[in-house]
Amino acid sequence: MFLRLTTALTTLAVAAPAIADEVNIYSYRQPELIAPLTDAFTAETGIKVNVAYLQKGMIERLEAEGKRSPADVVLTVDISRLAAVVNAGLTQAVESETLKANVPAAYRDPENQWWGLTTRARIVYASKDRVAEGDVTTYEDLADPKWQGRICTRSGTHAYNVALTSAILEHHGAEYTKTWLEGVKSNLARKPQGNDRAQVKAIWSGECDISIGNTYYMGKMLSDEEQKEWANSVNVIFPTFENAGTHVNISGVAMTKSAPNKENALKLMEFLTSPKAQEIYAEANFEYPIAPGTEAVELVKSWGDFTADEVNIMNLAGHRAEALKLVEEVDFDG
The missing domain is CATH 3.40.190.10 (Periplasmic binding protein-like II)
Structure with missing residues (x-):
């Protein structure tokens, strides 16, 4: 079942242990943008993606759930929102050469707590x-x-x-x-x-x-x-x-402190920063991809440099x- 309700994910956290072929997202980003990315990730890896689309209260929810939270990664826009999740102590540092290669230093946290996706x-x-x-x-x-x-x-x-x-x-x-x-x-x-x-x-x-x-x-x-x-x-x-x-501002991703599917979460983060996913982002939401070698779509480029x-x-x-x-x-x- 494709989970879109936060309550459903909470039930998952309480009733069942982490499932090896799944990864769970808490997202402030819209369903129409996330779905093409998660579909592509599942097609490439076989890992099922469950998404809870939140309008507000991400920090409060993660704090209330604590170690039982089902969330593996969070997706949001705006640097202040990313920093707020980090400053609340709800994320963990991620060491990945793939992420470092995909995300320029200007668009990632020096402590590796969050990683930019688009600008x-x-x-x-x-x-x-x-x-x-x-x-x-x-x-x-x-x-x-x-x-x-x-x-x-x-x-x-x-x-x-x-x-x-x-x-x-x-x-x-x-x-x-x-x-x-x-x-x-x-x-x-x-x-x-x-x-x-x-x-x-x-x-x-x-x-x-x-x-x-x-x-x-x-x-x-x-x-x-x-x-x-x-x-x-x-x-x-x-x-x-x-x-x-x-x-400029960014959209970004971070791994939660209590991620129950840490290995799958890392795979998802590496995929989201990859040129393939960046191109999906660029086309779906008319944003500027940041991975080396990627470009905005022609419509976006037509607005000027x-x-x-x-x-x-x-x-x-x-x-x-x-x-x-x-x-x-x-x-x-x-």
């Missing part, structure tokens, strides 16, 4: 009709009064925006970041709301001229008949930090609490 850039969607080429080039520029009443974004407390604010902190410090947040807030066309795609819809409808979003949403919108019109109304802009690169910011991505996780505090201090969502 995405946090970019600007700009109206083709109302924003000229070159009007926005940096993240710092988003606080410029010229954008007053022209920016849309999702909640400032969402993990994606907190990561961007963390990057501003890394580059400029707390005082500048607070002023920047106040500037961006004053430029908003409406109260932060919805997801990244909702912001592009707002540009299409004329509510705002630019928005902040992740690159892969362009691919998702172009794949949807209703949303294709929204996507075609905007250009993809890759802003940079002043004297630095474009902000960019140079990723070279800041240590773990530094961003370390700034999360301060970034969130500053977002709340300026009442960004108010």
Whole structure:
């Protein structure tokens, strides 16, 4: 039976010992993305994959289950979420030359607690009709009064925006970041709301001229008949930090501290970082693969080239609490 409910996995943990030909995942990633990967892994190895798709509360669940947890690996997006699981003491270091060969050092934990799978850039969607080429080039520029009443974004407390604010902190410090947040807030066309795609819809409808979003949403919108019109109304802009690169974040994987199927978990992690799986990721979710020798799909490459910011991505996780505090201090969502 293909397990998709957390309750089912909990029952597995209590009622039965680890089964040699299975591996269990707790995932914040969507079923439509994970299924092609797990199907390919099972076809290649014969190992059955059970997935519990969680909306929230992964750390709390793992802590409550303790050593009886059935989870072997966790999958999530955003460096702060990965770091939170590690900092809670719920993962274990994994030594693997295959993983090291597949995952560049910039996208893995120095202590081998988590491993990156794909990247995405946090970019600007700009109206083709109302924003000229070159009007926005940096993240710092988003606080410029010229954008007053022209920016849309999702909640400032969402993990994606907190990561961007963390990057501003890394580059400029707390005082500048607070002023920047106040500037961006004053430029908003409406109260932060919805997801990244909702912001592009707002540009299409004329509510705002630019928005902040992740690159892969362009691919998702172009794949949807209703949303294709929204996507075609905007250009993809890759802003940079002043004297630095474009902000990127990651999806990643980690082995749980009490993994009952440790050997199979390692096989799964090595598969997920392999060029074959990276290509599945790239095609299914329009993300940038990180394994050496892999490339984004043609649609993604058509949006343009960019140079990723070279800041240590773990530094961003370390700034999360301060970034969130500053977002709340300026009442960004108010």
